[in-house]
Amino acid sequence: MSGRGEAIEELDCFGSRCAALVIGCGRAGTAGQAAALARRTLLVWHRRYSRFLPDSELSRLNADPRETVPVRPLMARLAQAVRDAGLLSGGLVDGTLVEAIERAGYGEDLRGPALPLASALELAPPRRAAGAAAAKRWREIDVDPRAGTITRPPGVMLDSGGLAKGLFADVLGEMLATHASFAINCAGDLLVGGAARIRREIRVESPFDASTLHTFELSHTGVATSGIGRRSWLDRHGGPAHHLLDPSTGRPAFTGVVQVTALAPSALDAEIRAKAALLSGPQAAPGWLAHGGVIVFDDGSHRLVQPPPAAQPPPVVTLGQLLPHVRLRAAAQEADVATGALAA
């Protein structure tokens, strides 16, 4: 608990650092209870949706030989997010490149130190904007939320990656919406919100030296940062590799942009925009940042795209806000962790 009555839970999750910061009481209990709930939920989701755990629900789905597979609601939302990301980005953000990323050398959780970004850029091939894969396998995913099934040709695999982190931040945000203020950090994908509309500093870190490039102050926003600096390595041929692939080649993308931070109404939207901006290269990147963001280029310079004045949502009471207990219960049941905490 911070000095300002803010409960903070930090944890290692999704191969990175995650955090939940909550101020005030709400449907998830006190600030401390809400932050602890977020922590437990993240840990459950990590076990369930990690590509690196062979018994995770995601791994079982990817290995399932059936065409139609019954899944949990959150898995259905993830599959829908993969499809939506492909549609919205014109195929640039492709969450079905599991085989390609494993071929590139990212078949297990990266534990060692990353290849320094400056070294990777020196060794990298000529820069070019990424493009969509010819196959566009994300189009073959069909989600039936009512039946709770995913239909896809066996062999089409889902990568939890950044899309899942954005989605998880959004789902946790739904659970914490009635608290005065909250921030969920899912390994770089953030959702900031709360009923009291308290502004919060959001610092954008440089991929070169971890200095702060820019500070936004916003009360409600999704934020996502995609970059090629942290999860990078030398491949078997000694070439630099990282986890953001050019879908058209299946190889790590070097586009001239090394990091993009995107603002958007939701963390998932921000994640799609950040990845699409990075993959589309320096010329097209600003076009993806309709809600604002920061683009960092190969040479270390950065470009700020200011959020538009209307970026903040008006204080409209939605039906979902009127029935927070219903939404919270659904999310809690999905997480299988919260019911007891709420009862207590």
Next chain:
Amino acid sequence: MSARPRSAAQLDARALARARLEAMRRRTRRIRRSVAGLAVALFVASFAVVYVQLASGHDPALVANARKRAAAASAASSSGSSSSSAAGESTTGESGSSGESSSSGESASAGESSSSRNGESSTGASAVTTSQS
């Protein structure tokens, strides 16, 4: 002992009395029903107002507390060393300022830090950092 036979006038008077009594009871029932219905309607209406207010996250007590905390944090930070907030801008007060003010527009820069903010209530919350995952 047999009852004395009653005259027609007596019978009419008794019937009239019964009718009046019945009418009085009906009126009582109607008034009771009206009062009960009105009370239930009033309760439901006031409950709905309070429920909507709380469920939509606009709990007056919570907001007041958050404002107090924010004001205290703002006072503490302004009385201390210089902060990262834009100079000359109030850091207290509820939303209502016109949109957004920022220290820089869309710009290109190398190696320099900057900040931007919008017109919401002041910050009482910890900063968060976004970095590539």
